[in-house]
Amino acid sequence: MASIAESPENRLQAHTDLLNWVISHGGFLADSVCIAHDDSRGVHMQVKRDWPSPISKDTRVVNTPLGVTMSYFNAIGYSSPKGSFSKHGIELPSSFIDAVGREETTAFFLMGQFLRGQDSFWYPYLRTLPQPGQMTTPLFFEEEDVDWIQGTGIPDASVQRFQTWDQKFDFCMERLEESGFQGLEEYTWDLYLWAWTIITSRAFSAKVLSSAVKQADLPEEGVSVLLPLIDLPNHRPLAKVEWRAGEEDIGMIMLEDISPGEEISNNYGPRNNEQLLMNYGFCISNNPTDYRIVKLGVKSDSPLGQAKARQAMMFPEATKNTDDHYYIFNVFYPLLAPEGPMEHSIISPALFNALTVMEGNDRERRDVDINESGISIMHKYGNGRSTLAALAQVSFELIAHIAMLRSTGEDLPDQPANLKQTFAKIYRDGQSTLDKTALVITSWTLARAREHRRGEGWEDIKALLAEHMSKIPPGYFPDETLSKIRVRILERPSLVPKNGELFRLMELFALLPAELQGPCGTYWAEHIASGPWATDPQVMFSLAISLVAITARSEQTRPMLSSRLTRWVDFLISEYPLDASNDQPESQGQQFLHALSANKERFIHGAAACGVTWLAESTEWMDAQWLQWACTVGDAERVLIPLEPLQVFVEDPAMAKQAALYVPRE
């Protein structure tokens, strides 16, 4: 592709010419400001080093006159009492413009102006723009650069973007050909790729033209505007700056003081590193507005898929063209809803709610609430299980992603060899830190759910948190990150208000009063846990649930039990009918249970000897029907959680899981 750019040495000369050109059309750069260049930041603006004082808040640093802006309105030669825009020599056929729409028209208009070279009105601007060899977005990555983004979402996103642009380019070229457009062969794919990269990396939204274009002609989306000179400052997340649309020009106003020598930064919006790399070709280390988009792969016939379809039918307007906001935020993310629970500081409400529906059991899914703003499982007694299951699922996803980044990064050289690799490394390191810090937080809530000794008082929580944080290897995170994790954990209430709702098998007996625990334990060890079925968790959980449920129903023992246990058993009996027939094929565990039931006399004999007399009297607990009920309850009410989640910090996980039964606290 031809180049109209200056060599790097002459870059700032070209920018001085650009500045003079903008000024000659009525533009302005504040005296306190100069254009500078360095290798990592490229061309940027800064307050002059020798300027005697900081520039103060509300300083207008740049004005770009409307006459030098470039947009769709130039391509159509727009004119209204509010303002007009010239085509400056590029005449795209109206049949083409109508067929391809505003954005493609702008891209082809930019290509046309580029092809005019020195004859273009915008030549002083175009020659300062990065050329294909200087582009650092992933579509310009060479093979060895691609190694640095393996295991991340970027390769898929790049393929998708390539395909979309490729199709659009073909479509546009066909329309141009049909219209008999002259010089078509110069409009190459490479030039199209360059034009689109310029647009995604520097264009502003149509709002900047609001004083020059009638409201009715100005759509909220789909018009990109190039603003020579204002597009020069680099991005700094959260920089305080405003673009002011005037009748003659667009101004860039600083909303904070900036010291001599300091960079004048723009704010491209709260972009994450993936958006920055894909659209702009750079990334920011420790980007506070970084977050990761999670793809759930929701099947249309799944419970969540069906709920989404119902939501789309009930609220067609609200759900039209809206992306799923399934995000995991970095631990420093500053733009959180002020009142949200602490888990939402790292998991977006939409992702969390979607996972509660996916991981919820049938009982919980009967309480799905579908409204305009989302789909969730209603909060009520018993539904905290889906909260824990969703947090467990996020933890598994985080562990898998950490391991994937580690394995795909194993053969990378120690240091990146060029700017693209440098940004790709910043991106992948940022993803890994984001995953790891989020895992500390999700696994904290799960650790509290597994904690049966300590409560929610400050001293207990402090001790528990110290224990949890001690699982992070020393020096693994900077102190600032560790303290932010602590703040995140402690600053807001948790989605799981109470500790101790998840029980591993043998812990279930702790729900019984002390005087029953001894005999039950002996009976369990001598008669239940000694057969070949003892290694099958489905069988063992079913037997334990059956035993606890019968204990809660026996007239002899019920008065001795806690209201927590009797309420739970009563709730389960009302939720899971005893006589429900099960059409599912039998699992190995269920076959075991049938065999046990057929030999129930053996188990009942032992009961009296061990002092669990109520089990000897009430022989029903080993009936096939009861055991089937307990099996159904166990399968539905268990939660699989990671065994030692933070172990992934030191070694690749075998992804060990532990089953725990959910028993709500009142």
Ligand SMILES: C[S@@+](CC[C@H](N)C(=O)[O-])C[C@H]1O[C@@H](n2cnc3c(N)ncnc32)[C@H](O)[C@@H]1O
């Ligand atoms: C709107 S332009 C800014 C002007 C640009 N520096 C130039 O040399 O033309 C956006 C481009 O600037 C670069 N950029 C912006 N902010 C940056 C930052 N914080 N760090 C590194 N590069 C940045 C990226 O190459 C991006 O595509």
